[in-house]
Amino acid sequence: MLHLGHTLVIANPASQSGAGAEGAEFVRRTLAAYGSATDGFDVRLTTGPGVATQMARAATGFDTVLALGGDGVIHEVVNGLMKIGEARRPRLGIIPLGSGNDFARTLGMAANSPERSLGQLLQGVAHRLDLGIVNGTYFDQTLSFGVDAAIALDTMERRQRTGAHGTRLFMASGVDVVRHQLRSWSHRVRFDGGAEQDGDSLIFAVQVGPTYGGGFRICPEADPEDGLLDVCFSHGSPSAAAALAILARARVGRHTGSRYLGFRQASSIVIDFAGEPPCQADGERVRGSHFEIGVAHRALEVIRPTWQF
Structure with missing residues (x-):
């Protein structure tokens, strides 16, 4: 099992017509049940555009940030993480819950199934991946x-x-x-x-x-x-x-x-x-x-x- 360390979950409760809230609660219960998977975790829900970027930008001190939601939330989290210096930057895991899920497709992550995607993360391997950047904004896909x-x-x-x-x-x-x-x-x-x-x-x-x-x-x-x-x-x-x-x-x-x-x-x-x-x-x-x-x-x-x- 991959040890996630100190983990922050950034979840969009509105993704998939509200399924994000249920998905966030599932992740909360699962990480609590498998205490050895993390060194403690926090689940935070976004409340509007740009909030995920702010949360990720403030994630110094965490080892892993899990983004739960569609491509838009993942895009925001990526841009927030890239505001953190490389030496302190947490790694990213995604729990894709959206309609496009193109970054998830590139990674091989199960889409719209928090149970399956969290299982993949807990048995996954960290890789360093490229990002694109346009006029100062990063894009993952x-x-x-x-x-x-x-x-x-x-x-x-x-x-x-x-x-x-x-x-x-x-x-x-x-x-x-x-x-x-x-x-x-x-x-x-x-x-x-x-x-x-x-x-x-x-x-x-x-x-x-x-x-x-x-x-x-x-x-x-x-x-x-x-x-x-x-x-x-x-x-x-x-x-x-x-x-x-x-x-x-x-x-x-x-x-x-x-x-x-x-x-x-x-x-x-x-x-x-x-x-x-x-x-x-x-x-x-x-x-x-x-x-x-x-x-x-x-x-x-x-x-x-x-x-x-």
């Missing part, structure tokens, strides 16, 4: 601009409005955005300090891990331990039908041969857009038109499972 970002943001709004979740939700948003908001975004980009390149893209995705949107394998070869960001970008002028076909194939990573897509890796990217594009990092909206993007190699110690369901 995905950063995207353009149509795919518009879909991700629309998905989040639909989820809050309807309670729907999963792949069907992402596809419903995708169809609506492609039909009514299909446009490309002019940009000038520099990879790894090289020559500036002008482009015009519907899609520009920067990945630490392979998936976004609840399992769409946009960059199938992305590896969170290789020190590189994987980039998928579109070129040319695909029709709405072609864009929808690309989206559908991306669900299983079969879009990579499309003549409308390019792929590359980089450790630093500077991109300027002619206007402000839709932009999201781990599902959270990012504003601006100038973006400086990098990778923080092996920046955060994260518990990964040794077995999967």
Whole structure:
């Protein structure tokens, strides 16, 4: 059994339509029952946006921080932990309880089952993983601009409005955005300090891990331990039908041969857009038109499972 040491649980009670509160109570009972798993623990519930970041930032003195909730809470906790100096920074474990769960998918964690994911954590192994960083904000999984970002943001709004979740939700948003908001975004980009390149893209995705949107394998070869960001970008002028076909194939990573897509890796990217594009990092909206993007190699110690369901 992995010893978690002094442990802080940061839980979003509202995740999964209130299932987060029940999940937090399950974790509390389980850690209390298995006293040898920790050197004491504290469970704290978030009350709104940004609170998880504040809690994680103040987590000096803890050995492990467990984030319970969806991708948004995990994103907040990651950014809070990265405010702590490396020597004092707790390691991260996640108990994924959300609709996207893309970081959990990269790690191999069981989603929407606190019993299973906590079991994986207690028998897991800590690895140092890469993070992306954009204009000073860290992202653990995905950063995207353009149509795919518009879909991700629309998905989040639909989820809050309807309670729907999963792949069907992402596809419903995708169809609506492609039909009514299909446009490309002019940009000038520099990879790894090289020559500036002008482009015009519907899609520009920067990945630490392979998936976004609840399992769409946009960059199938992305590896969170290789020190590189994987980039998928579109070129040319695909029709709405072609864009929808690309989206559908991306669900299983079969879009990579499309003549409308390019792929590359980089450790630093500077991109300027002619206007402000839709932009999201781990599902959270990012504003601006100038973006400086990098990778923080092996920046955060994260518990990964040794077995999967």
